[in-house]
Amino acid sequence: MIFAMKALHAMQISRNAVANKPYYNDIETLQKKFAQGSLSVRDLTAEFIERIHILDQAGPAVHSVIEINPDVTALSNKLDSEPAHGVLYGIPILIKDNIDTGDRMLTSAGSLALDEPAPRDADVVARLRRSGAVILGKTNPSEWVNFRSSHGVSGWSARGGQTHNPYVLDRTPCSSSAGSAAAVAAGFAVAAIGTETDGSILCPASMNGIVGIKPTLGLVSRAGLVPLSPSQDTAGPMARSVADAATVLSAIAGSDLRDPATAEADQHATDYRRFLQIDGLKGKRIGIVRQLAGRDPNADHAMEQAIDLMKQQGAVIVDPVELPHLDELSALEGTVLRYEFKDAINTYLADHPKLKVRNLADVIAFNQREAFREMPWFGQDLLEQVQAAGPLTEQVYIDAHAKAKRLSGPEGIDAAMSTHHLDALLAPTWGPAFVIDPVLGDPAIRDPSQPAAMAGYPSITVPAGFAHDLPVGIILFGAKWSEPTLISIAYSFEQHAHAWQPPQFLDTVGGKPVAAMGRGMQGEKSLSHEPRIDK
Numbered sequence: 001m002i003f004a005m006k007a008l009h010a011m012q013i014s015r016n017a018v019a020n021k022p023y024y025n026d027i028e029t030l031q032k033k034f035a036q037g038s039l040s041v042r043d044l045t046a047e048f049i050e051r052i053h054i055l056d057q058a059g060p061a062v063h064s065v066i067e068i069n070p071d072v073t074a075l076s077n078k079l080d081s082e083p084a085h086g087v088l089y090g091i092p093i094l095i096k097d098n099i100d101t102g103d104r105m106l107t108s109a110g111s112l113a114l115d116e117p118a119p120r121d122a123d124v125v126a127r128l129r130r131s132g133a134v135i136l137g138k139t140n141p142s143e144w145v146n147f148r149s150s151h152g153v154s155g156w157s158a159r160g161g162q163t164h165n166p167y168v169l170d171r172t173p174c175s176s177s178a179g180s181a182a183a184v185a186a187g188f189a190v191a192a193i194g195t196e197t198d199g200s201i202l203c204p205a206s207m208n209g210i211v212g213i214k215p216t217l218g219l220v221s222r223a224g225l226v227p228l229s230p231s232q233d234t235a236g237p238m239a240r241s242v243a244d245a246a247t248v249l250s251a252i253a254g255s256d257l258r259d260p261a262t263a264e265a266d267q268h269a270t271d272y273r274r275f276l277q278i279d280g281l282k283g284k285r286i287g288i289v290r291q292l293a294g295r296d297p298n299a300d301h302a303m304e305q306a307i308d309l310m311k312q313q314g315a316v317i318v319d320p321v322e323l324p325h326l327d328e329l330s331a332l333e334g335t336v337l338r339y340e341f342k343d344a345i346n347t348y349l350a351d352h353p354k355l356k357v358r359n360l361a362d363v364i365a366f367n368q369r370e371a372f373r374e375m376p377w378f379g380q381d382l383l384e385q386v387q388a389a390g391p392l393t394e395q396v397y398i399d400a401h402a403k404a405k406r407l408s409g410p411e412g413i414d415a416a417m418s419t420h421h422l423d424a425l426l427a428p429t430w431g432p433a434f435v436i437d438p439v440l441g442d443p444a445i446r447d448p449s450q451p452a453a454m455a456g457y458p459s460i461t462v463p464a465g466f467a468h469d470l471p472v473g474i475i476l477f478g479a480k481w482s483e484p485t486l487i488s489i490a491y492s493f494e495q496h497a498h499a500w501q502p503p504q505f506l507d508t509v510g511g512k513p514v515a516a517m518g519r520g521m522q523g524e525k526s527l528s529h530e531p532r533i534d535k
Helices: 005-018 027-036 041-057 072-080 123-130 178-186 202-207 242-252 297-312 326-350 360-369 381-388 395-420 450-455 483-497
Strands: 065-068 092-096 134-139 191-196 211-214 234-239 285-288 316-318 424-428 459-467 470-477
Touching (some): 027 242, 041 072, 092 178, 123 242, 134 178, 178 191, 234 242, 242 459, 285 297, 297 316, 326 395, 459 483, 470 483
């Protein structure tokens, strides 16, 4: 089994201790409380805001929330006065700060250069509002979606400072959706929206012990997202359970005229809660991609235990399954990202006329002028490489893009699944979170998310256990539009593994919990819609 009986008992006690805390309740439980009149949307929202003050700003100082919505009290009051409506009625959701909200909050991508609110909601935010969700605030991203420097530090932005992993505070929250994952893990919201180009939902979800879904490219609109790569970018849900992630995905999926990639989305979008099946592993053929193993013994161990559990629940394990062309993907991806980022960010900035920066060259110049605040730890060599790239009409880009899609999709994932008649592929995640290192930056590690990210196919990560106080997960990925199958498998695994437990905010591995500090106590800061800068 995933855990020894002693560990299982201790974990059950830990889960029971927080079961009645609204900030760790799931969507279904909260909405039952709304219906019974035992909890109001306003009180739930206030509970999260107070928790953010005590644990995110002060105490452990996770620094995952970059901004609280200044209109959130009015929004929650309005919902309390209305009949319940939508799959997310009354549920506080945090939004990654590279997603436009047409309100008084900024959309900064963590940069001090983007200092004006967006003119309108991103489609994903508009859908959340229509579903009855409370837009609680914005989460701290890795600045410029972690594509500013080859020595960058995950979870750091000039506007929001350094986000910490709530399980062990000196450890990374990982990749660009760092704040979204850390905030959900810490109980600062029921769920959050992240974005992924390659690993930016899956890695932080895994290292912060939560569930993350990277949808099929085109299932969720990218309109209103600060972009990196239109051929790989997507938004997706991050939550503490597969059920909550599936509920959020149900709310945000669908076609949008502003994003041509979503033309087929309405044909595939559905209520994904229908696929939450306790016996979802039974009869599923799951292929083990051992090419993506061997990077971390803790991750490999978690995968082996997951395989054993899946077998016990009736899954058919095909082991190993080879992904063709895997070693060719990284170089192709690097070329595609450099070309697409320049074109995409220039288009985004042109569509936001109130911003002081009009193109990537302006961003680079701004960072040079504001180097004391913008580049205290690392530079912007990746942005400079991107600026040197040519237009998308250059043959080197055209060839790399076509080859990347072909080798990752039809000749990669599709070929492997077809050969072995598979329902899904399984790989270990990145392993336990590494130490935050502002001197050397993040270590170079191979992304198990890369094949599906490049193909534009769906992936999901689910908690699988712990190593040295830190969460470890598994990744499931599959063919285009296979979200229902992946959710069914992931839910069944989750329900039998019982791997989640709340963070203890340890100062270091094997260390002590950092004490919480409430309002008015030493160390508390005020969080508003103004930028917060950690020096």
